[in-house]
Amino acid sequence: MKIPIQIPDGQLDDYRFLINEIFIQQIYRVNLTNPDPLIIDVGANIGISTLYFCKKHPNAKILAFEASKKCFPWLTNNTKKYQNISCFNVALGEGEYVYFYEPKNRIGFGSSIFRSRVGNEYKKSLAMNIRRVK
Numbered sequence: 016m017k018i019p020i021q022i023p024d025g026q027l028d029d030y031r032f033l034i035n036e037i038f039i040q041q042i043y044r045v046n047l048t049n050p051d052p053l054i055i056d057v058g059a060n061i062g063i064s065t066l067y068f069c070k071k072h073p074n075a076k077i078l079a080f081e082a083s084k085k086c087f088p089w090l091t092n093n094t095k096k097y098q099n100i101s102c103f104n105v106a107l108g109e110g111e112y113v114y115f116y117e118p119k120n121r122i123g124f125g126s127s128i129f130r131s132r133v134g135n136e137y138k139k140s141l142a143m144n145i146r147r148v149k
Contacts, residue, residue: 021093023089058082061089065100069097079103080106
């Protein structure tokens with residue numbers, strides 16, 4: 016099964032290594048015993064790993080979280096034909112807000128939620144708290 020993935024203009028080389036790692040080397044491959052698992056993709060970027068999970072686990076319910084306002088349209092476009100994927104444009108973290116840095120000239124690379132790593136160049140992003148529910 017081929018899965019089309021749209022890549023931001025001028026960034027094919029940036030994403031080529033991710034596609035290789037995820038789809039060819041299968042670094043996210045796990046043996047799940049549940050035939051319809053819940054998969055949470057935190058930092059889904061443009062959806063490469065999300066699509067991999069969808070391909071490997073077609074009966075899974077997949078929640079894809081991406082804080083970047085630049086990446087999110089690419090994520091939703093790449094995953095829109097899959098009914099088992101829900102996308103959320105939020106950062107996940109502890110507390111009311113997390114700090115999120117996004118480079119101005121790139122989509123998806125160099126983002127960070129760690130304030131100490133990015134100095135004063137951060138944006139406030141809506142955060143969601145997740146609790147384990149049995």
